[in-house]
Amino acid sequence: SLTIGVLALQGDVREHVAALSRLGAQPIAVRRPSELEACDGLVIPGGESTTMVKLARIFELLEPLRQRVKDGMPAFGTCAGMILLADRLVDGAPGQETIGGLDITVRRNAFGRQVDSFEDDLALSGLEQSVHAVFIRAPWVEDTGPGVEVLATAAGHPVAVRQGSLLATSFHPEVASDDRVHGLFVDLVRAR
Ligand code: GLN
Numbered sequence: 001s002l003t004i005g006v007l008a009l010q011g012d013v014r015e016h017v018a019a020l021s022r023l024g025a026q027p028i029a030v031r032r033p034s035e036l037e038a039c040d041g042l043v044i045p046g047g048e049s050t051t052m053v054k055l056a057r058i059f060e061l062l063e064p065l066r067q068r069v070k071d072g073m074p075a076f077g078t079c080a081g082m083i084l085l086a087d088r089l090v091d092g093a094p095g096q097e098t099i100g101g102l103d104i105t106v107r108r109n110a111f112g113r114q115v116d117s118f119e120d121d122l123a124l125s126g127l128e129q130s131v132h133a134v135f136i137r138a139p140w141v142e143d144t145g146p147g148v149e150v151l152a153t154a155a156g157h158p159v160a161v162r163q164g165s166l167l168a169t170s171f172h173p174e175v176a177s178d179d180r181v182h183g184l185f186v187d188l189v190r191a192r
Helices: 015-021 033-037 049-058 060-070 080-085 180-191
Strands: 003-007 027-030 041-044 075-078 086-090 102-107 117-122 132-137 140-144 151-152 159-165 164-168
Touching: 015 027, 015 132, 015 180, 027 033, 033 102, 041 080, 041 102, 041 180, 049 060, 049 080, 060 117, 075 080, 075 102, 080 086, 080 102, 080 164, 102 159, 102 164, 117 151, 140 151, 140 164
Parallel strands: 003 027, 003 041, 041 075, 075 164, 086 102
Antiparallel strands: 102 140, 117 132, 140 159, 151 159, 159 164
């Protein structure tokens, strides 16, 4: 079966582990390079992207993460995870680093204060029925490179994208008791 890691430095790790288990994948929490090596694919959860990237550096995971993504490991980032997979940030913290890999510019905390958190039903390309999308201090995609497919939009901005084996959503499919978006990711891992 497929071993799919969940980056477990910070954020909502448990919900992703549960979704991956329900889909029949073998989820493992990733906190060290040896655990990352064992993964066929990796989920990067929501949480706080600045904290996550700092911890990745401290745990000596940042360079291995960049290398695995560069070598083609499938990865799926939700919310803060989307920020971590972005090549470029707008409104990042000063000097905020990312793993990168996705040819997108992401605007952090894009939806603004008055709508810090909201929910919406979105059409998502590749799924027949809409997804219930939960946004929590969410980013949006400001700009996409030519290889990037926009899978869903909200308020006129991309909130789900795919480029090769990399998938990212501004929202949190792991909290919506709907495993279909994780299912799309498991399919990407299997195809690889
Ligand atoms: N605003 C957070 C950040 O910048 C992301 C929020 C989330 O993951 N729910 O990292």
